[in-house]
Amino acid sequence: MNTPEIKAFIRENRTLFWYTPEDKKENISLEFLVETILNYGTLNEIRRLIRIIGIQKISQIFFSAKGRKN
Numbered sequence: 001m002n003t004p005e006i007k008a009f010i011r012e013n014r015t016l017f018w019y020t021p022e023d024k025k026e027n028i029s030l031e032f033l034v035e036t037i038l039n040y041g042t043l044n045e046i047r048r049l050i051r052i053i054g055i056q057k058i059s060q061i062f063f064s065a066k067g068r069k070n
Contacts (some may be wrong), residue, residue: 002026004053006033016040034061 001012006009010017016036017025021037030053038058050058 002028002030006030007046009033009052013037013041013045030057031061032066033063034058038062 010026010028010033014022014025017028018033022030034049037045041049
């Protein structure tokens with residue numbers, strides 16, 4: 001379950017999740033959120049994500065997805 005701050009961040013960037021049904025956007029996984037923001041977000045959005053969930057958690061998610069092609 002995402003925190004209210006993460007849900008607000010997702011709502012603010014909902015256009016990046018255009019293919020996710022509106023009623024499911026706030027409950028996307030942190031892995032999906034990090035991947036999408038790193039791939040398609042602006043530098044300011046990446047900085048904000050770092051402030052919200054922390055660089056340690058982002059790096060853990062990033063390196064655990066190392067085998068992926070994205």
